[in-house]
Amino acid sequence: MKEKIVALIDLGSNSIRLAIYKIHPDGNYEEIKKDKVAARLMNHLTTNAHLNSEGVDIIINTLKQFQQVIDSLRVSEVIGFATAVIRKAVNQEEILSIIKMSTGYSFSVLSEYEEAYYGFLGVIDSIAIKDGMTIDIGGGSTEVTLFHNREMVQYHSFSFGAVSLNNEFTSTKQVSSKQLKKLRAFLFSNFQSLSWITDAKHPVIGIGGTARNLGKMYQAKYSTLQQEMKVEEINSIARELALLSHNERTKVAGLSKKRKDIILPGIETIAALTQITQAPYFHFSKRSLRDGILLGRYRMGDEGTGKSTRFNH
Numbered sequence: 001m002k003e004k005i006v007a008l009i010d011l012g013s014n015s016i017r018l019a020i021y022k023i024h025p026d027g028n029y030e031e032i033k034k035d036k037v038a039a040r041l042m043n044h045l046t047t048n049a050h051l052n053s054e055g056v057d058i059i060i061n062t063l064k065q066f067q068q069v070i071d072s073l074r075v076s077e078v079i080g081f082a083t084a085v086i087r088k089a090v091n092q093e094e095i096l097s098i099i100k101m102s103t104g105y106s107f108s109v110l111s112e113y114e115e116a117y118y119g120f121l122g123v124i125d126s127i128a129i130k131d132g133m134t135i136d137i138g139g140g141s142t143e144v145t146l147f148h149n150r151e152m153v154q155y156h157s158f159s160f161g162a163v164s165l166n167n168e169f170t171s172t173k174q175v176s177s178k179q180l181k182k183l184r185a186f187l188f189s190n191f192q193s194l195s196w197i198t199d200a201k202h203p204v205i206g207i208g209g210t211a212r213n214l215g216k217m218y219q220a221k222y223s224t225l226q227q228e229m230k231v232e233e234i235n236s237i238a239r240e241l242a243l244l245s246h247n248e249r250t251k252v253a254g255l256s257k258k259r260k261d262i263i264l265p266g267i268e269t270i271a272a273l274t275q276i277t278q279a280p281y282f283h284f285s286k287r288s289l290r291d292g293i294l295l296g297r298y299r300m301g302d303e304g305t306g307k308s309t310r311f312n313h
């Protein structure tokens with residue numbers, strides 16, 4: 001394979017992300033450009049699961065913005081994929097058709113399995129852990145996987161994410177103890193419904209924006225470059241955030257201002273999973289779903305891979 005430049009567009013429920021990579025002949029890759037828009041598309045999904053016109057406009061305007069970047073580089077392939085918000089939308093086909101007509105880009109909608117698997121794939125390539133769990137908290141869904149001997153053996157996609165949890169439980173600018181109690185009860189009930197989650201006693205690896213932001217706050221708070229956190233350290237950060245208003249959270253070192261409202265339910269989700277599983281520690285990964293898709297497409301056959309999906313050769 002010759003060296004090539006590939007663009008990935010991740011159409012998520014919270015953010016729309018562009019990442020451009022240089023793919024080397026051996027299948028290794030490096031990120032050369034990235035961009036992100038905090039679209040909050042989950043907020044544009046109506047009660048009858050219809051993505052409204054404002055949400056569609058945000059998608060098209062964002063993609064046209066990305067298109068300018070893509071066209072300025074020697075991009076030979078654009079891989080577009082969507083997750084929970086488009087998966088849930090009853091007008092999914094119409095949205096994909098509008099995207100194609102407006103930009104020329106074709107998007108695939110990841111199934112729950114594919115989203116879980118590619119997230120796992122992105123993580124397993126970068127760690128030496130043999131047995132563990134992964135959690136990827138999106139805006140409208142949360143994927144949890146269990147792996148043994150570096151192979152995914154269980155997965156589940158929960159129909160809640162940082163944006164939807166915030167809308168339901170913590171939307172006020174100052175969160176009350178009553179709201180937190182309801183949120184935690186909801187999370188524990190969902191995670192405890194699956195025996196393979198409650199029976200696990202493995203490290204939990206987090207991927208995605210919530211995990212990365214938690215990691216940045218942890219590193220700033222404890223003046224460390226470590227990527228492993230104790231469960232109590234997660235709980236400590238969550239308790240501190242719960243006492244702060246949205247505006248006060250903008251002063252917290254490591255916290256993205258764009259996540260000031262949704263970070264608390266996201267961290268509470270991680271805290272709940274690590275407590276229920278009695279995880280020895282939480283590891284936040286710098287890898288993402290995008291890494292998994294690249295690995296699946298260009299490096300199948302490496303350790304930890306091998307399951308056939310639509311992005312594989």
